[in-house]
Amino acid sequence: MSSFFVVTLSLLFSIVLTITTFPLGYFSPDWIHLFLIYWILATPASISLVTVWVIGLLVDVVLGSTLGVNALVYSLIGYLVFKSYMMIRYLTILQQAILILFLLSVKVTLILWIDEMMGTSNYTFSLYYTPVISSLAWPLVYYFLRNLRRRYNII
């Protein structure tokens, strides 16, 4: 029960971080997705794919994008991470950061593609700063959440 609270609270905290770092624009890390990827890697049993989808829907509301776009890409990326968490867990932190750079770049491209189909896209190359900054922020998120997980003994 307590693990559920800690995961939920940390995800809410990631939303707070996202909203407070909006002024950075494209230079703000993708906090919610980083937190989510960490929890999938650490405790894959506590999060289901449906939860990931719901969080994606929440992100849509927070960012003000068309309802469902982020839900779609979150469940796709979430599925990939679910299927390969065993492998990703044993990578070093640097390798994980590189992998996250690739995953989030794919995500940005997918969102851009969907937006383009709806005619609401405003493409700039700056969109790809977010994955780079996010992968730089990954060690920070990783160690912060690992401390949290060990303190509350979440498996």
Added chain:
Amino acid sequence: MERFYKKSTADFYTLVFLIFLSITTIVLDYKYNQITYIRSIINDLIVYPIDKLSNLPRSFMNELIRESSNIEDLERQLRVLEKKNISLKIQLQELNSLKDENTRLRKISKASSILSQKQTIAKVINNTASPNKRVVAIDKGEKHGIYIGQNVIGVNGLVGQIIDKAFLSSKVILITDPSHTIPSVVNRTGENILVSGHETAGILIVQYAEMSVDIVEGDIISTSGIAGRFKSKIPIGIVTKKMSNRDKKFSEIEIKPFEKIGQMSELILIWDYKPKVKTDE
């Protein structure tokens, strides 16, 4: 082995189902605007409290500053404001007589009411409510009767319009957003132009202005009211730069808005004007 296979196909079917669900919500939201209430429920229950929470330190500081200013300061401020109020009233009288004269000269039969009757002051709760659009969140929502397309102004000029409303908060797109365009008019010549936002923060540009267009630096631009989105005659800004590049077909004109758009803490909502066009509701 068979159990493992079953579990992994179950996951896969969940994924397929979720993707299908996402596409459905995208289509419903984008094409038919059917599920905006889901958005406003999530907004009120989760995003609005978080917005408030994340702005708590700043508003707390503001309160502290206001508390600490002593009574003498406040009294002095009051005197200054009273003086200002009197001079503004005198200006208003002159303006009213000018308006009447204008109406008479142009033989307009029905007097257009420039002055708004009802205004509401809204507080900005989040100055950048979107990562890639210039949108701010305000603390007035459906509960206060806000409607989509409502014009939002500052003390000096136009700021934006409401694009999204929840029960307790709503979102205002600023006129400096690159995808936002205002039908406007040059006050001096009466020429109709299109003013839109620019990637560079804090400036507006004129789109598709011919090389020979009669606009000079210092011209004041205001809304024209064409297309029915904005009330007419709201001041927008002043022309600061005009460049005629021979290689391009159009001249580049920069406008500096009267308001410090994006850095304001209070906005004014006007009520006496409803957009005539069908809003995307």
